[in-house]
Amino acid sequence: MNKKIKYIFYITVIATFMTCDKIKKNTVESPTKTEEIEKKVDSLLKLMTIEEKVGQMNQYNGFWDVTGPVPDDGDAEMKYEHLKQGLVGSMLSVRGAKAVRAVQKIVVEDSRLGIPLIIGFDVIHGYKTLSPIPLAEAASWDLEAIERSAQVAAAEASAAGINWTFAPMVDISRDPRWGRVMEGAGEDPFLGSKIAVARVKGFQGNDLSDVNTIAACAKHFAAYGFSEAGKEYNTVDVGNSTLHNMVLPPFKAAVDIGVKTLMNGFNELDGVPVTGSSYLLRDILKDKWGFKGFVVSDWASIRELVVWGYAKDNRDAAKIASIAGSDMDMESHIYVTELVQLVRDGVVKEAVIDDAVSRILTVKFELGLFDDPYKYCDESREKEVIGSPKHMEAVLDVAKKSIVLLKNEEQLLPLKKEGQKIALIGALANENNSPLGSWRIASKDSTAVSILTGMQAYKGNTLVYKKGTDVTVGNAEFVNEISVNTNDKSEFDQAINAAKEADVVVLVLGEHGFQSGEGRSRTDLGLPGLQQELLEEVYKVNKKIVLVLNNGRPLTISWADKHIPAIVEAWQLGTQTGHAVAQVLYGDYNPSGKLPMTFPRNVGQIPIYYNYKNTGRPVLDKNNPNLVFWSHYSDIENTPLYPFGYGLSYTTFEYAKLTLDKRVYAINEEVNITVDVSNTGKLAGKEVVQLYIRDLVGSVTRPVKELKGFELVTLEVGETKTVEFTLNKESLGFYNNKGEFLLELGDFEIFVGGSSYTKLTSSFELK
Numbered sequence: 001m002n003k004k005i006k007y008i009f010y011i012t013v014i015a016t017f018m019t020c021d022k023i024k025k026n027t028v029e030s031p032t033k034t035e036e037i038e039k040k041v042d043s044l045l046k047l048m049t050i051e052e053k054v055g056q057m058n059q060y061n062g063f064w065d066v067t068g069p070v071p072d073d074g075d076a077e078m079k080y081e082h083l084k085q086g087l088v089g090s091m092l093s094v095r096g097a098k099a100v101r102a103v104q105k106i107v108v109e110d111s112r113l114g115i116p117l118i119i120g121f122d123v124i125h126g127y128k129t130l131s132p133i134p135l136a137e138a139a140s141w142d143l144e145a146i147e148r149s150a151q152v153a154a155a156e157a158s159a160a161g162i163n164w165t166f167a168p169m170v171d172i173s174r175d176p177r178w179g180r181v182m183e184g185a186g187e188d189p190f191l192g193s194k195i196a197v198a199r200v201k202g203f204q205g206n207d208l209s210d211v212n213t214i215a216a217c218a219k220h221f222a223a224y225g226f227s228e229a230g231k232e233y234n235t236v237d238v239g240n241s242t243l244h245n246m247v248l249p250p251f252k253a254a255v256d257i258g259v260k261t262l263m264n265g266f267n268e269l270d271g272v273p274v275t276g277s278s279y280l281l282r283d284i285l286k287d288k289w290g291f292k293g294f295v296v297s298d299w300a301s302i303r304e305l306v307v308w309g310y311a312k313d314n315r316d317a318a319k320i321a322s323i324a325g326s327d328m329d330m331e332s333h334i335y336v337t338e339l340v341q342l343v344r345d346g347v348v349k350e351a352v353i354d355d356a357v358s359r360i361l362t363v364k365f366e367l368g369l370f371d372d373p374y375k376y377c378d379e380s381r382e383k384e385v386i387g388s389p390k391h392m393e394a395v396l397d398v399a400k401k402s403i404v405l406l407k408n409e410e411q412l413l414p415l416k417k418e419g420q421k422i423a424l425i426g427a428l429a430n431e432n433n434s435p436l437g438s439w440r441i442a443s444k445d446s447t448a449v450s451i452l453t454g455m456q457a458y459k460g461n462t463l464v465y466k467k468g469t470d471v472t473v474g475n476a477e478f479v480n481e482i483s484v485n486t487n488d489k490s491e492f493d494q495a496i497n498a499a500k501e502a503d504v505v506v507l508v509l510g511e512h513g514f515q516s517g518e519g520r521s522r523t524d525l526g527l528p529g530l531q532q533e534l535l536e537e538v539y540k541v542n543k544k545i546v547l548v549l550n551n552g553r554p555l556t557i558s559w560a561d562k563h564i565p566a567i568v569e570a571w572q573l574g575t576q577t578g579h580a581v582a583q584v585l586y587g588d589y590n591p592s593g594k595l596p597m598t599f600p601r602n603v604g605q606i607p608i609y610y611n612y613k614n615t616g617r618p619v620l621d622k623n624n625p626n627l628v629f630w631s632h633y634s635d636i637e638n639t640p641l642y643p644f645g646y647g648l649s650y651t652t653f654e655y656a657k658l659t660l661d662k663r664v665y666a667i668n669e670e671v672n673i674t675v676d677v678s679n680t681g682k683l684a685g686k687e688v689v690q691l692y693i694r695d696l697v698g699s700v701t702r703p704v705k706e707l708k709g710f711e712l713v714t715l716e717v718g719e720t721k722t723v724e725f726t727l728n729k730e731s732l733g734f735y736n737n738k739g740e741f742l743l744e745l746g747d748f749e750i751f752v753g754g755s756s757y758t759k760l761t762s763s764f765e766l767k
């Protein structure tokens with residue numbers, strides 16, 4: 001049969017099927033959209049050869065300028081041929097309406113069945129118009145702003161031909177040495193789950209077939225954030241309690257809200273690389289949680305099963321990963337070479353393949369790709385949507401909300417708008433590239449508003465800018481620590497002289513955007529290069545310093561905390577960075593962010609997190625002459641520099657009247673809590689009111705605090721609002737070591753306040 005005729009044949013089968021459906025609708029009960037899609041998938045599956053089925057499980061990276069001639073170098077030529085033969089189900093990193101149309105056209109017109117590709121891309125914190133890095137956004141605790149930010153990302157990406165993002169990364173991590181903490185929501189499973197839901201909703205909307213929405217992907221399943229010693233791609237060895245209570249909840253939340261795909265990770269868990277873990281992928285994800293979408297491997301992670309020493313060769317790796325439940329092979333190129341034979345040899349059951357392919361086809365149907373494979377390829381929409389003023393406004397809004405005020409003595413902040421002489425110092429202050437972070441594939445380099453530009457918009461002050469020192473040397477994108485450190489102090493003097501002359505010094509220090517992210521683990525979390533030295537030199541001549549941090553992870557800034565009166569955590573805030581920072585520094589936005597991750601005093605304290613366990617020896621027993629044998633370090637206190645949930649405002653808040661509706665509750669009852677929060681300062685402001693619990697006795701030991709609720713409250717000067725929280729079975733229970741959810745009777749403490757350090761407490765009993 002000629003290819004075109006075969007394609008028409010397939011369309012006819014689908015159309016016939018759809019007509020039958022219509023007839024049925026009038027006579028019998030109308031099928032749901034899901035049932036309709038199930039039937040379409042089944043009938044399409046029946047038309048497919050085993051090669052075509054395996055083809056759907058194969059994903060290739062973008063390879064040549066698809067709008068130009070086909071190159072004749074091996075890899076690209078092979079991929080092109082595979083597209084024509086229907087041996088590719090998805091492409092990643094092809095972008096732009098024109099380019100996507102070109103690859104889509106190859107499969108639709110040349111392959112036998114013309115099954116459209118699903119086009120994936122790392123739309124991590126925006127496509128072209130960038131929001132803050134995800135860790136920064138998490139500091140906003142503002143679920144609406146985060147959802148909106150994902151909507152913007154989806155609108156731009158979908159206008160550029162993309163219909164699937166490899167986001168959100170929902171990996172919980174307690175180790176800021178791990179460079180990828182910038183891509184997640186921090187250390188807490190409750191906050192992480194809420195943010196996972198907000199992001200999935202933002203990307204997918206209510207209707208996946210809407211042209212502005214794209215499929216989301218919760219990654220990396222699972223426990224990648226617990227890489228030993230924060231070293232990228234390292235072994236992970238967490239116990240069951242941590243796995244079920246810390247690692248899995250955000251994935252479960254994403255699945256429950258309907259995330260369409262999951263990605264597995266590069267890590268192993270308890271001796272099994274997660275790409276080949278049927279415990280995670282089949283037992284937990286697909287069976288227990290009932291996940292109906294598909295799982296994509298991480299980049300070449302199926303092939304890496306061989307490198308791990310878990311599979312003996314590529315054939316073995318393809319067998320293990322497919323049986324385990326990795327449905328799509330990202331760039332390992334081994335499903336496409338091995339799976340057909342594995343099925344023919346009876347090693348992998350065709351049912352395994354059918355299951356994977358059904359899942360993939362279902363998402364394609366839901367996206368509407370079978371109705372119109374080119375629906376995301378409208379160049380005029382692409383021009384109109386990307387970088388629109390509406391999007392710029394949305395990313396500026398979330399950028400402001402992501403800033404965390406860490407310290408503000410002598411009310412150095414906000415800066416006065418007139419009559420001050422300000423010295424702005426630091427290479428990062430004049431950066432329009434670093435604020436874009438390291439995940440900005442589609443964004444043009446150097447398109448962020450720098451802090452210098454943002455501050456220049458305020459014209460009432462005299463502003464002098466000096467670099468002082470570089471953060472990195474060489475090409476920042478491929479920087480490694482060894483090449484980072486510069487010895488060049490030649491511009492120190494200019495900076496110091498400017499500081500001498502100034503009323504206030506704003507020093508912008510931290511990491512370049514490319515110093516965090518994948519493959520960018522670090523062991524020294526101080527200010528890179530000569531920045532610490534610059535800070536100390538400037539401090540010698542002018543103590544009125546506002547330190548603005550730019551970074552993708554918690555840093556160890558103990559010296560600064562001790563000496564510098566004002567510290568602002570400004571992360572990497574994306575396209576609108578400079579405006580967001582300037583508006584906060586000048587008080588046009590009163591900072592309201594709270595840390596989603598603990599800041600350690602030094603690297604030796606890592607991993608350090610607020611929801612730790614009590615241990616058998618939590619505190620020094622003052623009556624005991626033996627002062628050594630308790631859980632502590634002998635050279636530094638146990639507390640972090642800044643705890644989880646911490647962040648100041650230009651105003652002050654007070655908490656009072658923490659009230660529970662009862663003292664004793666039956667197991668099915670809800671616990672209703674109220675607290676009064678007042679603005680006791682001189683400016684209107686917003687507070688993130690946080691609720692923590694402690695379950696005093698458990699059949700598995702419980703953390704000393706667990707976040708179980710939060711509310712954002714805006715208060716005028718002198719205003720008081722009553723904030724309400726409800727605790728239910730879900731918030732009071734926990735997972736035992738078998739992954740079973742338990743609710744145990746007994747005593748609970750609650751804590752309410754503006755950080756995990758809050759001391760305002762009450763208690764109740766579950767009887």
Ligand code: BGC
Pocket residue numbers: 122166219298299518
């Ligand atoms: C990362 C993933 C990413 C993929 C595709 C991998 O290196 O771990 O998170 O989605 O590449 O770019």
